[in-house]
Amino acid sequence: MSQAQQPAPAAGSQPPAEPVLIVAPSPHMGNIAQTTRRMMLDVLLALVPVIVASMAVFGLYAIQQIALCMLACMAFEAMFSMLRGKGLTIIDGSAAVTGAILALSLPWSAPWYVGVVGSLIAIGIAKIIFGGLGQNLFNPAMVGRAFVMIAFAGVMGASAYVAPASRTDAPHAVTQATPMTARREAARKPAVATAPAAAATQPATDWNYVKRLFWGNVNGSLGETSAAACILGAVYLLIRRTASWEIPLGMVGTAAVIAGLMNLAQGGGPELLLHHLFGGALLFGAVYIATDPVTSPLTPRGKLIFGAGCGALVMLLRVFSGYPEGVMFAVLLMNSVVPLINRWTIPTPIGGPAPVKA
Amino acid sequence: MTATGRMDFRGGVHPPERKSLSADAAIEVLPTPPEVRIPLVQHIGAPCESLVKPKTPVAMGEMIGKAGGFVSAPVHASIDGTCGMADVTTLPNARHVAVIPITAGPQTLSGQGLWDAIFGGEWPTRHLEDHAPQQIVEAIQAAGIVGQGGAAFPTHVKLVRNETKPIDTLLVNGCECEPYLTADHRMMIQLPGPIISGALLAAQAADAKQIIIAIEDNKPVAIDNLRRAVRGTKIQVVVLPTHYPMGGEKMTIRAALGRVVPTGGLPLDVGVVVINVGTAAAIARAVLRGKPLTHRVVTVTGSGVARPRNLLAPIGVSYKTLIEHCGGLTDQAARVLSGGPMMGLAIGNLDTPVTKGTSGITVLTSQEARKAEELQCIRCGRCVDVCPVGLVPTKIALACRFKDWDLARRYHLDACIECGCCAYICPSGIPLVQLMRMGKAEIPRKKK
Numbered sequence: 001m002s003q004a005q006q007p008a009p010a011a012g013s014q015p016p017a018e019p020v021l022i023v024a025p026s027p028h029m030g031n032i033a034q035t036t037r038r039m040m041l042d043v044l045l046a047l048v049p050v051i052v053a054s055m056a057v058f059g060l061y062a063i064q065q066i067a068l069c070m071l072a073c074m075a076f077e078a079m080f081s082m083l084r085g086k087g088l089t090i091i092d093g094s095a096a097v098t099g100a101i102l103a104l105s106l107p108w109s110a111p112w113y114v115g116v117v118g119s120l121i122a123i124g125i126a127k128i129i130f131g132g133l134g135q136n137l138f139n140p141a142m143v144g145r146a147f148v149m150i151a152f153a154g155v156m157g158a159s160a161y162v163a164p165a166s167r168t169d170a171p172h173a174v175t176q177a178t179p180m181t182a183r184r185e186a187a188r189k190p191a192v193a194t195a196p197a198a199a200a201t202q203p204a205t206d207w208n209y210v211k212r213l214f215w216g217n218v219n220g221s222l223g224e225t226s227a228a229a230c231i232l233g234a235v236y237l238l239i240r241r242t243a244s245w246e247i248p249l250g251m252v253g254t255a256a257v258i259a260g261l262m263n264l265a266q267g268g269g270p271e272l273l274l275h276h277l278f279g280g281a282l283l284f285g286a287v288y289i290a291t292d293p294v295t296s297p298l299t300p301r302g303k304l305i306f307g308a309g310c311g312a313l314v315m316l317l318r319v320f321s322g323y324p325e326g327v328m329f330a331v332l333l334m335n336s337v338v339p340l341i342n343r344w345t346i347p348t349p350i351g352g353p354a355p356v357k358a
Numbered sequence: 359m360t361a362t363g364r365m366d367f368r369g370g371v372h373p374p375e376r377k378s379l380s381a382d383a384a385i386e387v388l389p390t391p392p393e394v395r396i397p398l399v400q401h402i403g404a405p406c407e408s409l410v411k412p413k414t415p416v417a418m419g420e421m422i423g424k425a426g427g428f429v430s431a432p433v434h435a436s437i438d439g440t441c442g443m444a445d446v447t448t449l450p451n452a453r454h455v456a457v458i459p460i461t462a463g464p465q466t467l468s469g470q471g472l473w474d475a476i477f478g479g480e481w482p483t484r485h486l487e488d489h490a491p492q493q494i495v496e497a498i499q500a501a502g503i504v505g506q507g508g509a510a511f512p513t514h515v516k517l518v519r520n521e522t523k524p525i526d527t528l529l530v531n532g533c534e535c536e537p538y539l540t541a542d543h544r545m546m547i548q549l550p551g552p553i554i555s556g557a558l559l560a561a562q563a564a565d566a567k568q569i570i571i572a573i574e575d576n577k578p579v580a581i582d583n584l585r586r587a588v589r590g591t592k593i594q595v596v597v598l599p600t601h602y603p604m605g606g607e608k609m610t611i612r613a614a615l616g617r618v619v620p621t622g623g624l625p626l627d628v629g630v631v632v633i634n635v636g637t638a639a640a641i642a643r644a645v646l647r648g649k650p651l652t653h654r655v656v657t658v659t660g661s662g663v664a665r666p667r668n669l670l671a672p673i674g675v676s677y678k679t680l681i682e683h684c685g686g687l688t689d690q691a692a693r694v695l696s697g698g699p700m701m702g703l704a705i706g707n708l709d710t711p712v713t714k715g716t717s718g719i720t721v722l723t724s725q726e727a728r729k730a731e732e733l734q735c736i737r738c739g740r741c742v743d744v745c746p747v748g749l750v751p752t753k754i755a756l757a758c759r760f761k762d763w764d765l766a767r768r769y770h771l772d773a774c775i776e777c778g779c780c781a782y783i784c785p786s787g788i789p790l791v792q793l794m795r796m797g798k799a800e801i802p803r804k805k806k
């Protein structure tokens with residue numbers, strides 16, 4: 001560019017060859033503590049307590065199912081991404097997360113092919129068809145689960161959770177109905193709203209039972225038995241800021257409010273409320289499923305709305321539907337309105353909207 | 359409305375600081391280089407018109423480029439010497455501009471002599487009211503002063519009294535929130551005199567009743583020093599939390615005064631004018647001594663330079679000369695930035711000259727520099743959480759990528775201040791700011 005410039009005097013040493021300077025856009029620093037891969041690893045780490053709890057309740061079966069689903073999801077991800085010529089996308093870790101969550105949302109008795117088919121649908125239909133990580137509208141693990149629930153209705157219904165008396169290998173906990181099924185059955189017998197005293201005295205919701213719900217010594221899908229494990233995982237995710245607090249708070253808060261109102265209506269004690277919070281997949285869903293960044297809204301306000309919607313739908317399904325547990329449908333339903341929520345919650349910039357220039 | 363300090367704004371990030379590389383290095387006078395190449399445009403506004411021919415001898419401080427309009431600032435020779443053939447260079451902002459090379463003559467001031475000539479002597483804080491506002495503005499204009507914080511807007515334009523939008527507060531910005539950079543920090547420690555005189559003069563010109571110097575709380579020595587130095591004047595020192603982009607005008611105003619500059623508006627709209635500490639010192643020199651802006655303090659830092667320093671350098675000296683004075687690039691040097699790592703521009707050619715807006719040169723190693731690998735957006739919303747303006751960066755950036763201008767507008771692309779927080783935090787390494795910039799440049803202006 002310039003005329004040959006004399007080397008600066010006395011700078012005797014120095015660069016024999018010009019170093020290769022990379023021209024790149026600002027900012028030139030990044031937050032290395034938070035990469036997509038690290039976030040996925042965080043979710044897996046946060047799942048550890050849940051996995052441990054599930055092993056404690058369901059033994060070897062839990063490990064098999066979780067490992068199988070994770071491997072299947074990663075294998076399908078590798079296969080599909082190769083077919084699409086996208087390179088190896090499994091390194092981003094999202095497939096492993098999908099697999100783990102799918103496995104943890106299955107009942108303990110689901111045969112191995114249920115896990116594999118669920119994985120195939122989760123990755124192949126729910127994710128890759130939409131364009132891979134970040135493009136899917138619905139939570140892949142929940143789509144996978146919904147599919148197997150319908151396809152294998154026989155082995156996936158409420159009865160799948162309860163071991164028949166003939167199964168001698170069944171862990172102790174699984175010989176009972178799941179907390180939500182038990183609750184429903186119990187609630188059906190007396191006429192709920194008109195018999196407040198009866199509701200309060202149902203055996204399923206005494207304090208001991210709530211304690212067991214909290215620690216996890218109850219039946220349910222693999223990952224949903226222990227409230228304590230979910231809370232532990234939630235704390236980790238919130239500290240790492242991998243999950244936003246708005247979604248879990250919105251979801252659990254709304255469910256708590258509705259359960260509390262029901263409580264008041266039925267005149268029960270706080271056990272019923274806690275039963276709803278600790279039992280079933282509410283916490284597991286609030287911490288690990290609804291918080292999936294890809295399928296939840298972008299703004300804090302949107303996330304609160306999304307969480308509240310999930311919580312309300314869960315309660316609605318629990319109380320009125322034929323399904324004992326509503327987290328999966330609640331999340332999938334709310335997923336479908338995320339684009340709308342995003343549009344409603346476009347924030348106004350600080351300083352007001354940009355003036356329209358002529 | 360008084361300043362309360364210790365306020366904050368929402369969003370923002372906390373990049374690792376690394377100011378310690380050069381924070382204790384006292385400003386050193388760069389030995390006069392054999393040649394400087396002075397760009398005829400160093401600011402936002404109209405280019406200058408050259409006043410010299412090849413072989414014209416010039417003295418330091420002589421005007422060599424005449425301002426091309428009101429929103430323009432003249433340029434001056436920064437060393438004694440002889441002009442060469444006008445040439446063209448590319449500034450870090452990718453603007454091609456004419457440069458006038460000056461070869462150093464024998465009589466050039468250097469070392470302590472130069473320091474004394476620029477910053478030595480007493481800097482009064484009293485009786486500055488004798489200077490009429492008009493006079494001050496003219497002196498600033500004649501001295502070619504532009505904002506030294508980076509944006510390089512001609513300073514006299516900001517200080518001219520405006521009947522419809524009166525100014526009540528002069529905010530002297532000493533936040534220096536860019537990680538690594540320490541030029542302002544060193545000036546606040548070593549040169550409180552000219553900064554304070556300059557602030558008083560600028561306030562006098564703009565008719566501002568309140569004067570605030572805002573400093574981030576990671577510079578305790580500078581804070582102490584200025585607190586002591588402002589005693590007996592009406593200047594207040596306000597300490598703000600360390601938080602990027604605290605130095606951005608709008609954020610500083612929000613944090614120090616609790617006022618919100620409207621989107622698309624200027625500080626003027628809320629009665630504030632903001633100048634950088636280096637600019638304040640230059641104002642003092644221009645008004646009290648009639649000297650133009652010929653030198654500025656530049657931080658040369660980063661793990662890619664052998665000995666990071668703060669240098670008093672003549673405008674027009676090449677980046678290469680400065681880096682060589684600091685021991686040259688190390689083997690790991692991978693990226694040379696004009697400015698700091700958050701908003702600085704990467705340059706590929708070390709012959710680039712220092713301009714009035716060059717606050718620092720940061721050389722990053724490949725470990726420090728952000729990786730270029732880009733993954734899919736996972737819609738995690740982190741960029742939303744950190745955007746200090748309250749935007750949804752991912753939506754805007756993707757709208758820009760797909761040239762969906764309607765969508766970009768609906769999400770308020772225009773309000774982006776290009777601070778880079780969103781791209782800094784993005785776990786998928788998406789070049790969000792770059793997309794915003796591109797979008798802003800390409801967005802078709804509303805026709806009518």
Ligand code: SF4
Pocket residue numbers: 734735736737738739740741742751752780783784785786787788790
């Ligand atoms: S931070 Fe990056 S990955 Fe997350 S939403 Fe914003 S652009 Fe997408």
Ligand code: SF4
Pocket residue numbers: 744745746747748749750751773774775776777778779780781790791794
């Ligand atoms: S969108 Fe603009 S203002 Fe917001 S963080 Fe990104 S660069 Fe900064």
